Structures are given as structure tokens and as C-alpha cells.
Amino acid sequence: MTIHSSVDDGRRARLKPVTPVAEITRFGATTAHAAAGVGRFVVHTVGDALQGRAPNAKRVAHEIRTTFEHLGPTYVKLGQLIASSPGVFTETLSSEFESLLDRVPAADSAVVRDVFIAELGAPPEEIFASFDTTPIASASIAQVHTATLHDGEEVVVKIQRPGISERLAPDVAILERVAGLAEISEYGRMLSARHVVEDFATGLDAELDFRIEADAMREWYECLRDGPFGDRVRVPTVYDEFTTSRVLTMERIHAVRIDDAAAVRAAGHDGVALCRNLLLSLLESAFHGGLFHGDLHAGNVLVDAEGTLVLLDFGIVGRFTPRTRRILRQLVVDLIVRGDYESAGRAIFLLGAVHRPGSTSGSAADIEKVAAPLSTTDLGSMSYTDLGRQLAAVAKAYDARLPRELVLVGKQLLYVEKYMKLLAPRWKAMADKEIYGYMAGILKEAERDRRAEKSSQG
16 A cells, blocks of 8 residues: 655655654653543542443543543544444544534634645635634544635535644654564454555655645545446535645535535435445446545545535545455455455465464465455444454464554444444445346456466466
């Protein structure tokens, strides 16, 4: 997986180098905030115990979320994963963290205005016919304002938080050290914690230049536009004349968040169709386009009045090489279509995921335990906790380290899982006619790849 851009003119914003003093200072502040959060938790827990009450899960989740918010933008970004992953974290914790998707306290309006002037050379009230100083959304890296162009077109203006690079860099340095310690554990090794943090840092680095996001947005849509799913998804139009590394101006699209199940149903949209279209667009962009959206949290996936999916925030994208796409096609077919777990084991080994594979037949039995629920269990009742335990068992036996690009895809599937459970809890994806047909096409491509490989070896 790579974070990419066509921008390479030396102006790209990057995370600043971290001095030992800065890292130590930030570590002290992080420890203080964490200790304060633990202190609040202990006080409430003791209070509940003295009154004969069990610990309040909502209160605990609130304290954790408050601590993340106090820790700053890096931890807010981590909190967004919790918000979109109730299959891994509890529903209570995920719900509490939803405010971190787009409701983080806004930056000072005067300072944000200074950023805008520095980037575009004039204040927003001159550039636009109207500009609302109150943001409609505020997240870890930037906040979003509404505006109107002089021709009457409605737009949204994404403005980067001032001094964000200086705040992110020390946190990333600390997380890198923590990741090194995490790899002592089975889960840490399986997820390749240091690589996850490395990709996280690279993603943050890319998010600091909005021109990269604009390029990725256009490229992603180009991958899908002329294909079978091009009319089911869309991205906002970017206004390049009002876009710089720290300001991004886009078409305003009136839509609802995909996780707002009540609004989606009230608008008359088909939950199964939405989930099907999101899954197919993810598969198509990864397997054929080679470029996929790397941050599908609920604030970045909307549904417009026509039921078209609107994808936002392309600050993080992943790219599969042609070789990786071939191996992944084979892996998916072996796991879900053929049930050929020995071949799946060989594909995982080729991806570099297993460092101590043992015998192919032995690993096949363990892989089958992990993969079987994918094709036999209703999405609404699948236990991802049990699946996690099985993956940990495989990791322990074969020293499995998931490739970084697969970790990023896995993160997107965690996001999609939530939307499926909200909008189509009884839907069996692999039994769906269109998805089955898509996978049949992948099967044909995998067989073609196999024949080509045998031909080249013969």
C-alpha cells in the first residue's frame, strides 16, 4: 500500500521532525491527560461501588472519549476507528466516539481566517459571495465551512487547523515506540503494529496537503466511472482555483450519513442496495482500479436524494500493485468460492503474511476455521470476537503478520460491517446475486492468472 500524489513540487506539508525534548514534553502531557482520565474513572467507579451500583458503561465510555479528545488530533483520528467499529469494540464505546468523526470543538475563527488568507491571498468574504464562519463539521485535521461562489454555486470549504503538523509529529513518535512494545503480543505481531503506525503516520502526512486529496478523489472516480458501478457512487467536484495545500473547496452535496439509519429509511432508500453498492465499489476499486479509499468512516460516506453513495475525504488512499491484485484475487477465490485452504495458505505466504508457515496442510486446517464463517454465517449474527481469537491462534502458530495494505483494507471492512448491520442485518452478501456474479468474474480472472502462470513456468 502506498500513499500517493501527483503533487511533487517541494511545497507538500509534512510532519515536522521531532526533537527528543519535544517528544519527552509531549509524552509528559500525554501521560498527564491519561492519568486524569484514569482518575476520573476511578472516582466514578468507587462512587458507584459505595452506592451498590455496577460501573456505568456509558460513563466509562464518556471518560475514555473525553481523554482521547483532550489528548489531541492524533488520538481523535484513532478514536474515529473505534466509532466505526462496533464489531470489534462495544456498541456503547463506538456510539460515544461518534462525536469525534465530525464534532470536535472548532478552532478559533480568527486563526482559521488567517490560514485562509495565507493560502489564497484574500479573506473569505472577498473570495466568496458568502461565507459562514461557523463550521458545519470539525474533525481532527480540519474543519468545514459552507460558502457561495459569486455565480451562486454552493460549496464547502475545508480549512486545515493551524499548527496541526507540530502537534501531530510528537504523538506519532510516541505511538511508534508503543507499537514496538505491542509487537511482543500475539495481536501486535498479527497486525504488524509498527507497520500500522507507519501507515498511520504516512496517512497523516498525506492529509496535510489537500491537493493530494483532490488528486486522489478524481483518480478514484476515474477508476469506477466507466465501469458497471460508476453510476452508483460519486465524489464532489473540486474547485482548483480555490484549493491549496491547506484549503480545499468542493461542490456542496446535500446528503445524509450512511449510518443515520432513520434518515436513510425515511428517504426511501434500500439498505441492502446501499450496502451492496458500497461493497462492490470497494472491491472494484481495489481489485481492478488498484486504488481504494482508506478511511470509510461514517462521516465520509453519505447518501444523496437519489440514493447514490457520496464518498468524501480522500486524504488516505491505498494502492495495490498488479502482483498484489493477482494474489488477492486468488486468495479470495480460494477462501470463499473454492474452499481451497491449502492454496489460500500459499497465497498468504506469497503476500508475506506468514513468517513461519509450517506444513501447508497443517496451516490449511487453521485457515479453514478462520474463513468458514465468511460464507456460512449471516452478517447480522457473525461473531467478530471469535474470528479475532481464531486469527490470533493462527498468528501464534505461524508468526503471521498481515501485510500493511491488507490491514488498511481490513479497516475499511470494519467500517462497512457497521453499515451492513445497521441497514441490512439479515443480508447475506455472498448469497447476493450481483455480488456472487462479481465474485464469479474474479474466479475467471484468477483461473486465467493460474493458466498464464503455468504457461510461463512450462
